[in-house]
Amino acid sequence: MQELTAKELQLISDALTAEGLVCKKARAYSKTLTDVELADCMTKIADDHELRYNALLKIIGG
Numbered sequence: 689m690q691e692l693t694a695k696e697l698q699l700i701s702d703a704l705t706a707e708g709l710v711c712k713k714a715r716a717y718s719k720t721l722t723d724v725e726l727a728d729c730m731t732k733i734a735d736d737h738e739l740r741y742n743a744l745l746k747i748i749g750g
Contacts, residue, residue: 697748704744711737 692700711734718730 692748700744700748704741707737707741707744710734711741 714730714734714737718727718734721727721730
C-alpha cells in the first residue's frame with residue numbers, strides 16, 4: 689500500500705473527528721427519545737457513522 693501524504697492523513701483525521709462526533713450525538717439522542725421509531729432511526733444513523741469511522745481508522749492502520 690502506498691504511504692499517505694500529510695494532507696491525506698489530516699483529511700482522514702478530520703473525517704474521523706466528524707464521524708465520531710455524529711456517532712456519539714446520534715447515540716445520545718437515541719437514548720433520550722421517547723418515540724421508538726425516531727430512537728431506532730438515530731440508532732441506525734449512529735451505526736452507519738460508526739462503520740464509516742472504523743473504515744477510516746482501518747485506512748490509517750488503527
